[in-house]
Amino acid sequence: MEVPRHWRLRKQRYGLVGEACPHCESKLFPPRDVCPECGKDAREPYQFSGRGEVYSFTTVYEPPTGFEEYAPYTVALVKLEEGPMVTAQLTDVNSKDVKIGMPVEMVTRKIRTDGDERGMIIYGYKFRPVLQKS
């Protein structure tokens, strides 16, 4: 189990909190304190809207250790509307209905259990198709 790691990443996993560069206005996710665009300090926290679109996707049939019970599942590169791209699982959607360019939004879901049945449940961001307003 990696308790400190999961605790350390809570703002990113639950809130999609990155950083904004005060010098060139780039939005950064994940936070890295040094702006990859202009090379200057970027330490202002910035919360992303969670809206974006699917840049690419695939379905995992042969998962790594720790994810066996969830396979098959669909992962995607999601282009956030503020610019950066994130890697995340898609949820609430059938894999054959996923399309490149599809609008998606962030939701918080269970990612996996770290350890046995007494282990830690890890929550974090996944993305689902944007719900149509009725």
Next chain:
Amino acid sequence: MREVAIVGIGMTPVDEHWDKSIRELAAEAVLLALEDAQRESVDALFVGNMLSGLISQQENLGALVADWTGLRYTEAIKVEAACSSGAAAVRQALIAVASGYIDSAIAVGVEKMTEARGSEVTAALATAADADYEVAHGVSFVALNALIMQRYMHEYGWQHAHFAPFSINAHANALTNPYARLREKIDEQDYAKAKMIAYPINLLDASPIGDGAAAVLLVPRETLRKNGKPIIKIAGSAAATDSIAIHDRKDPLWLRAAEISAKKAFSQAGVGPKEIDFFELHDAFSIMSALSLEACGFAQRGQGPRLALEGQITLKGKLPITTMGGLKARGHPVGATGVYQIVEAVLQLRGAAGENQVPDAKIGMTQNIGGSGSNIITHILVRE
């Protein structure tokens, strides 16, 4: 800086070597390289390896391999750069010998992968990616390449079948390489109906893992006399990095680190893509072949598959690639792969590649890719 030549090579077949441990595999390749160079010792040993800690519970490979090859007391370290660990070890050996600090060095790449279960190997390989922001979401190494391939096909309009010639060529070349893991011919139909691993990547897009070791022995060119045997020099060597995570790339469909390292290596060797007689590229997945050809200037952006479809990549083509089977069919013992590529290039330049010989090969290029494109090392070898 001194010019550096490769005077010894050695390798084991890539296979499931259940009877051999990681130290025995490495030792076999090192001893063969020493024998080939007719030497008994070297000043330094560089061991390229990615997974020994995770799979064999063994680190400190420098001391271990030195001890097991009769080189106890010799300076030795492990070099790690994910799947490009092998070429990284060769480059460290080159820098050491070229600088004058060291007068002879062996770079050995070794990987022992069949010690663990499949899902454990999958998890170990995923450590080449971003643990917090890629792997934490259940992404395997295959899935990362699938994300790139899916977008590439979408953007440039290629169908899955258009990538078939990369795998067919690799398998055809492996057929006559006794060191290759998969010595079986495949055709378009086999490719089309292979088992899906992570759409659009199926089993025949992906290279097989395996156990293996390969080694090269480097000395200063100036210490060699012409005695009828061809002298093989390292004329270009360059490495570059990119973001470890694909989502952080400026353009996920462009291997910027391949472009940078290839341009530097070309400029050091004083040649361009047109002068390259053959190219041992890093076909861990068929999409990587296309991206590597484009980034190194052999194909236009988005047109990598065209070279393969036109038949230019076969042994008789304009730019033979993966001449001994490549990662796809020779096999991909991860940290050893970069050294296999260089050993195979030396065989070609010596005119010792047997049925796989590229006619009159004088200038060969190798490219070893770590991660999904985050650490890329290019070498250009020349027959004097």
